[in-house]
Structure formats: C-alpha cells, structure tokens
Amino acid sequence: MKKYQVVGIGNAIVDILSHIEDDFLAANGVEKGIMQLIDTARAGELYAAMGPAREISGGSAANTIAGLAMLKVPTAYVSKIKDDQLGNIFAHDIRAIGADFDTPRAPADHGDETGRSMILVSPDGERSMNTYLGVSEFLSPDDIDESIMADTEWLYLEGYRFDGPDSHAAFAKAINACKGAGGKVAITLSDPFCVERHRDAFLDMIRKDIDLLFCNEHELKSLYQTDDLGIAMSLASADTQTVACTVGERGAYISSGGQEYHAPAVATRVEDATGAGDLFASGFFYGLVNGRDYLTCGRMGCIAAAEVISHIGARPEADLGKLFADEGLL
Amino acid sequence: MKKYQVVGIGNAIVDILSHIEDDFLAANGVEKGIMQLIDTARAGELYAAMGPAREISGGSAANTIAGLAMLKVPTAYVSKIKDDQLGNIFAHDIRAIGADFDTPRAPADHGDETGRSMILVSPDGERSMNTYLGVSEFLSPDDIDESIMADTEWLYLEGYRFDGPDSHAAFAKAINACKGAGGKVAITLSDPFCVERHRDAFLDMIRKDIDLLFCNEHELKSLYQTDDLGIAMSLASADTQTVACTVGERGAYISSGGQEYHAPAVATRVEDATGAGDLFASGFFYGLVNGRDYLTCGRMGCIAAAEVISHIGARPEADLGKLFADEGLL
Numbered sequence: 001m002k003k004y005q006v007v008g009i010g011n012a013i014v015d016i017l018s019h020i021e022d023d024f025l026a027a028n029g030v031e032k033g034i035m036q037l038i039d040t041a042r043a044g045e046l047y048a049a050m051g052p053a054r055e056i057s058g059g060s061a062a063n064t065i066a067g068l069a070m071l072k073v074p075t076a077y078v079s080k081i082k083d084d085q086l087g088n089i090f091a092h093d094i095r096a097i098g099a100d101f102d103t104p105r106a107p108a109d110h111g112d113e114t115g116r117s118m119i120l121v122s123p124d125g126e127r128s129m130n131t132y133l134g135v136s137e138f139l140s141p142d143d144i145d146e147s148i149m150a151d152t153e154w155l156y157l158e159g160y161r162f163d164g165p166d167s168h169a170a171f172a173k174a175i176n177a178c179k180g181a182g183g184k185v186a187i188t189l190s191d192p193f194c195v196e197r198h199r200d201a202f203l204d205m206i207r208k209d210i211d212l213l214f215c216n217e218h219e220l221k222s223l224y225q226t227d228d229l230g231i232a233m234s235l236a237s238a239d240t241q242t243v244a245c246t247v248g249e250r251g252a253y254i255s256s257g258g259q260e261y262h263a264p265a266v267a268t269r270v271e272d273a274t275g276a277g278d279l280f281a282s283g284f285f286y287g288l289v290n291g292r293d294y295l296t297c298g299r300m301g302c303i304a305a306a307e308v309i310s311h312i313g314a315r316p317e318a319d320l321g322k323l324f325a326d327e328g329l330l
Numbered sequence: 331m332k333k334y335q336v337v338g339i340g341n342a343i344v345d346i347l348s349h350i351e352d353d354f355l356a357a358n359g360v361e362k363g364i365m366q367l368i369d370t371a372r373a374g375e376l377y378a379a380m381g382p383a384r385e386i387s388g389g390s391a392a393n394t395i396a397g398l399a400m401l402k403v404p405t406a407y408v409s410k411i412k413d414d415q416l417g418n419i420f421a422h423d424i425r426a427i428g429a430d431f432d433t434p435r436a437p438a439d440h441g442d443e444t445g446r447s448m449i450l451v452s453p454d455g456e457r458s459m460n461t462y463l464g465v466s467e468f469l470s471p472d473d474i475d476e477s478i479m480a481d482t483e484w485l486y487l488e489g490y491r492f493d494g495p496d497s498h499a500a501f502a503k504a505i506n507a508c509k510g511a512g513g514k515v516a517i518t519l520s521d522p523f524c525v526e527r528h529r530d531a532f533l534d535m536i537r538k539d540i541d542l543l544f545c546n547e548h549e550l551k552s553l554y555q556t557d558d559l560g561i562a563m564s565l566a567s568a569d570t571q572t573v574a575c576t577v578g579e580r581g582a583y584i585s586s587g588g589q590e591y592h593a594p595a596v597a598t599r600v601e602d603a604t605g606a607g608d609l610f611a612s613g614f615f616y617g618l619v620n621g622r623d624y625l626t627c628g629r630m631g632c633i634a635a636a637e638v639i640s641h642i643g644a645r646p647e648a649d650l651g652k653l654f655a656d657e658g659l660l
Contacts, residue, residue, distance in 0.1 A: 047422060048422075051426045052387065052422070052423040052424075052645065053419075053422070053423065053426075054384055054385065055385035055386070057382065066382075085416050085443070089383075089385060092377060093382040093383065096381045097382050315382065
C-alpha cells in the first residue's frame with residue numbers, strides 16, 4: 001500500500017480572475033481561450049489595464065490534486081513557489097485542502113516571484129489566461145524527492161511545466177523513481193500552443209513512459225498534426241495504454257486497450273471555464289484509484305468538470321463525492 | 331464644483347474569505363459576527379487552522395468608495411499599504427474601479443505587511459472577521475494631503491481607523507482641511523466593540539465635527555450605552571445633523587433635522603454578510619450627492635447592501651445603477 005495515490009507536478013499559480021467584455025481582449029492583444037506566457041513587463045501592463053480582480057489559488061495540476069484531496073484521496077503536490085505573500089497563499093490553500101506540499105521555496109531574494117495568471121473571463125464563460133511563470137519555471141531535479149515519487153500509485157505531470165530549463169530533467173527523475181517502484185505515470189497536454197512548443201518531447205515521453213494521457217481534442221489534434229480526431233485517437237492509442245480526451249459539450253472519449261468509451265458531458269451554465277480539464281482529471285483519477293471501469297472514470301471526470309465551470313475559480317466548491325452519488329456512481 | 335464628491339479614509343485590507351462550519355468558531359476562539367483585531371502570531375495560527383480561501387480587496391471605507399466609484403461618483407481613498415504583493419493587489423483593485431488612491435506606501439523594509447482580514451463565513455452568511463491591521467495602523471498626519479481634503483464635498487471616516495497611534499491626529503488634519511473649505515464630514519462607527527474601545531473619542535468628534543453618522547443598531551446602542559434604539563436615535567439626533575442607522579432585516583432608520591424616515595430592507599438570500607454596512611453607505615451617499623431626499627438615500631443604501639450580501643466578497647458585482655433604476659429610483 002503506497003502512501004499516495006496521486007502525486008502531481010506542475011506550475012504553482014495564483015489566479016487573478018476578472019470579468020471582461022470581449023473587446024478588451026482585442027484591445028489588449030489577448031487571444032481568447034488559450035494560455036499565453038507573459039514576462040514581468042507585460043504582466044504589469046496587462047494588470048494596469050484590467051479591472052478589479054479576485055485571487056484564488058490555481059495551477060493546472062494543483063487544481064487536479066485539490067479536487068482529489070477534497071475527495072480524501074491521499075495526494076502530494078510538487079512545484080516551486082517563492083517565500084512571498086502569493087507563495088504563502090498558494091501553500092496555505094493546497095495544504096488546507098489536504099494535500100502534502102513541501103517543495104523547497106525559492107528564497108526571498110530570488111529575482112522572480114511566485115507565479116500568477118491573469119485570467120480574463122468573457123461573458124460566455126470562456127477564459128483567456130496570461131501567465132507569468134515566475135519561480136515555478138525553475139523547478140529542477142533537486143526539487144524532486146524520489147522517496148515521494150516511489151511512494152505513489154500515479155504520478156501526474158502537467159504539460160505546461162515543459163516550459164522551463166530544468167523541467168525535463170526534473171520530470172525524468174520523477175518518472176524513474178515512480179516507475180522503478182512500480183508506479184504509473186499520467187500526463188496532461190495542457191494547451192494546444194504548449195503542444196506546438198514541445199511536440200517532440202511530448203511524443204517521446206508518451207511513447208516511452210506514459211500510461212495515461214489526458215488531453216482535449218484541440219491538443220490531441222495538434223500533437224498528431226491532424227484535423228481528424230478519430231485519427232488522432234488511433235495514433236494516441238498506439239502510443240500509450242489509455243487516452244482520456246475531453247471534447248467540450250460532447251463530454252469525453254476514453255480509449256484503453258482497444259476499447260472505446262464515451263462519457264457524456266453534464267449540462268451546466270458556464271460561469272468560468274477555468275479548471276474544466278483539471279477537474280476532469282480529478283474525477284477520472286478518483287474512479288481509477290477506486291478500481292472503477294473507464295466509463296465511470298470518464299463520467300466522474302465530466303461531473304467534476306461541470307461543477308468547476310459553474311462558478312468563478314478553478315477549484316471545486318461543492319462536495320464532489322455527493323455529486324457522484326447523486327448520479328448513482330457511488 | 332469640487333474634484334471629489336466623497337473621499338474615504340480607513341484601513342486598507344485584503345479580505346481572505348473562507349466558508350466554515352460554526353463549530354470552527356468555537357474551536358478556534360472566534361466570536362461570531364464581530365471584528366476582532368489580531369496580531370501576527372494569532373494571524374499565523376488562525377490561517378493554519380482555516381480551510382482554503384480566496385482573496386478579494388476589502389476594507390470598510392474602501393468598499394464604500396468602491397461602490398461609489400462603480401456608480402461613477404468622483405472619489406478618492408486614503409490609507410496605508412506596504413510595497414508588497416497584497417499592497418499591489420489592494421491598490422490595483424481600488425484604482426481599477428475608478429477611485430484615486432495615492433497615499434505613500436510603507437517601504438518594503440517596514441516590519442509589518444499590508445493589512446488583511448481572515449473572514450470566516452458561516453452557513454447562515456454571517457461573517458466573523460479577524461483583522462491584522464499591519465501597516466494600515468500607521469496612517470499619520472503626514473499621509474493626509476490637505477489639498478484632497480479641501481477638494482471634496484464629503485469626507486468619510488472609518489471608525490475602525492481609531493485603532494492606531496497617529497490616526498486621531500490624521501483625522502483631525504483631514505477634518506480641518508475639509509471643513510475649512512466648506513466640505514462636510516461623515517463617520518461610520520464600524521463595530522460595537524470598536525465603539526467600546528473609543529466611545530469618548532467618537533462622541534467628541536460626532537458632537538464637534540460630524541454632519542452624518544452611519545451606524546447599525548448595535549453600534550448606536552453601544553455608543554449611548556442603552557438597550558433602547560429609540561433613545562439612542564434621539565441622543566444621536568441631538569449630537570449630529572443626520573443619522574443613518576441600519577437595522578438588519580428591518581432596513582434602516584434615518585433621522586435628519588427632526589424628521590424620521592424608514593427605508594425597508596430588500597429581500598435577498600444572504601450568502602456573505604461582509605460589506606453590508608459599507609455598501610449601505612455607498613448607496614446612501616449616492617443619493618445624497620445627487621440631491622435626493624433622505625428616504626431615497628436610505629432605499630438606495632438598502633438596495634446596495636442587499637446586492638453585496640448576495641455573493642462572496644464585500645464589493646458589488648452587479649450594476650448598482652441598474653438596480654436603483656429597477657426599483658424606480660433613477
């Protein structure tokens with residue numbers, strides 16, 4: 001029996017959420033619906049232009065881990081924050097929800113700060129993310145505690161973390177420690193433009209080390225450079241054991257060992273799409289570590305995703321276990 | 331024509347909001363429904379004990395000014411923040427909503443940080459506030475720009491700001507500059523325990539300098555040390571020109587120049603009571619600076635208060651002007 005069921009590695013980010021009208025995006029050079037990396041100067045410029053905001057801890061894999069921790073799944077999270085106020089907020093929120101988080105902090109005199117993302121939420125609920133990675137970019141192999149990686153059933157890697165000088169080596173160290181102890185490895189592709197930046201590295205890792213691939217249709221098509229989702233699913237299924245691909249309002253397709261499943265989306269009013277994919281992964285993992293079939297895993301993922309997009313902020317507010325039970329899954 | 335219609339002075343606070351069950355309050359020594367001042371050690375202890383939170387700019391007078399700025403009333407705000415991340419958040423949010431805010435910051439090497447309040451929201455929507463004042467406690471006469479005070483129709487003082495070594499002198503400087511230029515002065519009593527701490531100073535100021543007193547029934551009864559709200563209203567009316575006293579679900583009583591008015595509360599589901607009194611003051615001021623009668627001022631106050639308690643966070647999310655229009659007041 002391992003100590004953890006899921007350990008996540010990703011970018012520790014505090015979300016700075018604000019509602020905007022769509023013309024704000026065009027006027028400020030923001031592309032709708034994707035994640036753009038920005039530097040300090042651009043962060044200052046955009047922050048000055050945007051309206052009042054609220055701060056809620058985020059980070060893609062961190063949101064997934066938070067969802068699992070709320071469901072009482074034993075989890076840990078690994079990422080770089082700084083010894084600053086936003087770092088305190090991030091660390092508090094993920095620990096308070098029940099996850100272990102003990103990655104050494106960057107010191108107070110580090111030139112960068114704790115990462116943040118200015119998330120502009122459009123009237124239709126779509127979010128456009130502008131991310132200053134800050135110290136989260138500097139996660140290095142030194143930050144990987146192999147004893148944690150050896151003591152988890154699943155290691156969950158955030159594709160966004162491929163942006164950074166030492167992250168590939170950090171991932172390799174984590175994967176080796178996890179697989180060496182009999183654990184399995186999952187990854188999320190994170191964003192279509194992230195896939196563009198790191199296609200070869202993603203494909204190498206998926207073919208060699210990945211047991212479970214999370215993605216959405218845009219990311220998967222980008223990975224295999226095709227406009228045909230069926231072809232992309234087939235190629236992915238040849239490259240890895242299990243593929244869980246979300247398809248927006250159509251729910252999710254899961255492919256595993258030659259079998260295919262379709263989990264329907266759960267109808268909800270989209271208030272803020274931030275975290276939809278992250279919480280899909282929470283629900284899916286919850287099913288998986290509890291020995292449920294893939295269709296049930298996918299349905300749990302869709303239920304958790306629907307919860308998180310029904311309100312502002314990328315971490316659940318409702319009791320996910322109760323929502324699973326309401327749908328007859330628990 | 332003055333540059334500002336309302337200038338507020340108060341504690342600059344970032345709210346750290348979290349839902350709790352009521353037994354958390356007892357277990358952690360928090361008294362329900364009031365504001366408790368806490369030191370750094372207690373802040374750390376309570377933060378470690380509480381669940382995940384979200385950060386939203388707050389501060390009592392700052393919330394009032396934010397509500398007015400949303401309504402396009404020319405406003406400025408005066409308070410002490412530090413050159414730190416929470417200070418950046420606070421300054422951004424109040425400026426982005428349209429208020430001027432240029433008080434010199436405490437330097438990065440100041441021993442305290444930007445103020446914050448851990449606000450624990452109970453299932454019934456009542457909030458219990460635990461406030462670390464930080465550098466906001468150090469507002470001094472040097473921070474008062476007399477040219478701003480001379481250029482406003484109304485100066486609005488937050489009672490909470492009586493907690494602090496140099497604040498009384500700062501208030502006196504601001505009052506003199508404002509009244510010397512023909513402006514008027516309002517104050518809010520803030521909290522019944524704040525009244526206990528500063529009763530004589532409040533009474534002195536009200537009798538000498540205050541034209542408009544904002545309070546709730548508990549604060550007013552505490553001020554005049556009586557259990558009879560009618561008696562307290564009479565005593566207050568003898569001490570100052572206008573009294574606007576909120577009475578929870580019964581709305582607000584206004585007394586001015588021998589006339590009395592009752593503005594009914596607006597029915598709403600209480601999600602988070604934080605900011606009710608602050609936004610009552612926004613609505614009331616909005617009527618006042620637009621030359622409306624006191625009953626309308628009170629009704630606008632009740633409408634704005636109902637909006638802010640219908641969601642998490644102490645600053646309005648809906649368009650208050652539209653809400654006033656929906657009630658036939660605009």
